[in-house]
Amino acid sequence: MKSVLISALFALVVVSGMSGPSLAVEPDEILDDPVLEQRARELSKGLRCLVCQNQSIDDSNAELARDLRIIVRERLTAGDSDEETMDYIVARYGDYVLLKPPVNAGTLGLWLGPFLILIVAGIAVFFFLRGRSQAFATQGAGAESTDTGRALDAAETARLNALLGEDADKTNSKKDSS
């Protein structure tokens, strides 16, 4: 009994998964002309449902979304171009109704901002890296001037040789013992 129930549930999940997302566009809205309908669908996908959270009017079951879908279809049927239809809606609801913000004075920062940041960051990185390599270069060239790049004096050379000699002796003795 339990296994039957589980397989029935499983079948339900599979079937409902296959049917895909349900359409918000209702049958009575769909235009007879498939080309026009396709254009209406495309435009609807770019128009925000104003009473929803980030849904297009194509996705939304809200009544206002339905009204706007019908108006989009009316305009297209009346012979408006895609742009004229969008302009019609924008004139009433403002740029906010567009899911993709248009490029204009108010949104220039939005569009160019990321590239500006990239350029500024690129310049900053360039100067940072160049400054670092220059620092290395000056250290190499002006050997006397800096403490780290100075040549060894006689006492130091002697000490270094002694240390190296110690090491060599150790290795040798190890070899002998083995």
Add this chain to the structure above:
Amino acid sequence: MMKRLIFLLPLVLFGTLAGYFFARLGDDVTTVPSALIDKPVPPIETVALLEGKPGVSAADFKGEPKILNVWASWCIPCRAEHPLITRLARDTGIPVLGLNYKDRQGAAIAWLDELGDPYHAIGYDQSGRAGIELGVYGVPETYVTDKDGRIRYKRVGPVTPEILEEEILPLIRELSK
């Protein structure tokens, strides 16, 4: 010194952004900026809701400052703001035009019978078409128009006493000069 300060830059940038976002947190994100501010009332044409009281059309807004209030009997906040709309009409003497949005006529008339009718004229917009012309997306909405028939102010959501005192009445006083 400059070199050291540059490492503070990301921190400063982060602080600025965080501050900006924090300041915007309280904003009502559902408020859509109106596209019609300072534009003429769009060409709406509505039938009358009541016998003996005219409907509303764009031409009605010429001549003197007016208020347009979009309401519906199914809209609860409309009920809440109704006393204020009544007070606005009575105290200022400015014609308040009503647009009954997506309503049943019987229900709308019953609503007015119950609460009173402060409106100078009421258009009956059953299809919501006039509402779309105005960019209505949530009732109630209240508009103030100037004598040239241009929309000067739009309030989405119920008018509150604060909004009436601080935004609508001062604007009306200014427009009536």
